Amino acid sequence: MPNEPQTRILMGRWRDGEPDARDQLIGRLYPELSQIAAARLRREHNSSLSTGDLINDAVLRLMQVECIEGDNRAHLMALASRLMRNILVDHARLKATDKRHHHKVELTTQVEGGQRLDLKALESALIRLKAIDEALMELVEMRYFGGMTVEDIAEVTGLSEATVKRRWLVARAWLTDALLHPVDQ
Numbered sequence: 692m693p694n695e696p697q698t699r700i701l702m703g704r705w706r707d708g709e710p711d712a713r714d715q716l717i718g719r720l721y722p723e724l725s726q727i728a729a730a731r732l733r734r735e736h737n738s739s740l741s742t743g744d745l746i747n748d749a750v751l752r753l754m755q756v757e758c759i760e761g762d763n764r765a766h767l768m769a770l771a772s773r774l775m776r777n778i779l780v781d782h783a784r785l786k787a788t789d790k791r792h793h794h795k796v797e798l799t800t801q802v803e804g805g806q807r808l809d810l811k812a813l814e815s816a817l818i819r820l821k822a823i824d825e826a827l828m829e830l831v832e833m834r835y836f837g838g839m840t841v842e843d844i845a846e847v848t849g850l851s852e853a854t855v856k857r858r859w860l861v862a863r864a865w866l867t868d869a870l871l872h873p874v875d876q
Contacts, residue, residue: 698764705759713759717750720764724749724771727838731775740782749774765843769829772837776817779836783810816869820862827862834859 698719704712717724728746752774753767760766821828826848833839833847841859845852 695764698767699762702759702762702767713754713756716767717753720767720771721746721750723768727768727771728775730838731779731836740779745775745778748778752778761847763846765839765846768837768839768843769833769847772833772839773829776832776836779810780814783814787811812870812873813866815873816866819869819874820865823865827858827865830855830858831862831866834862 698716701712701716701719705716725742725746728749729742732740732742732745749771753771756770759770761769817828817831820831830844830848833844834841839847841852841855844850845855848855850858
């Protein structure tokens with residue numbers, strides 16, 4: 692894990708408008724971002740998106756952020772989680788519109804039993820969850836797409852680790868039900 696005090700300093704400098712600090716920070720966290728990207732894509736089926744593509748797209752989107760919120764590594768990893776989710780969903784939508792290929796982009800998750808999930812169905816369920824409880828949707832985003840630990844999520848949200856664990860169980864149960872009983876769109 693990168694040196695947290697140095698990470699905080701770089702994030703503060705980024706907030707103060709120093710693009711060089713942003714670049715240094717991304718460089719320091721790149722190995723961790725790469726591990727998260729690899730974990731997200733490890734079991735993806737029929738996707739042309741590589742780990743390198745996902746991490747590079749996420750870094751490009753991070754570089755476009757003018758001012759970072761938060762002041763530590765966990766906040767940055769939460770933002771990266773959201774960006775990776777958006778990239779994966781955009782990629783799935785693009786593949787779905789490609790008339791030459793009719794493969795579903797699926798992502799394997801551990802949401803009850805490790806079944807394969809259609810990424811578009813997962814995105815639809817997350818949109819519905821956001822309408823009900825945005826904090827639960829963000830928890831799923833950080834945990835599932837960002838691979839963040841309970842400790843990191845507790846730090847970002849200001850909740851206790853026990854509360855994060857309980858809310859994760861609720862989010863997983865809701866998501867499992869939503870994926871088993873999708874709403875027709």
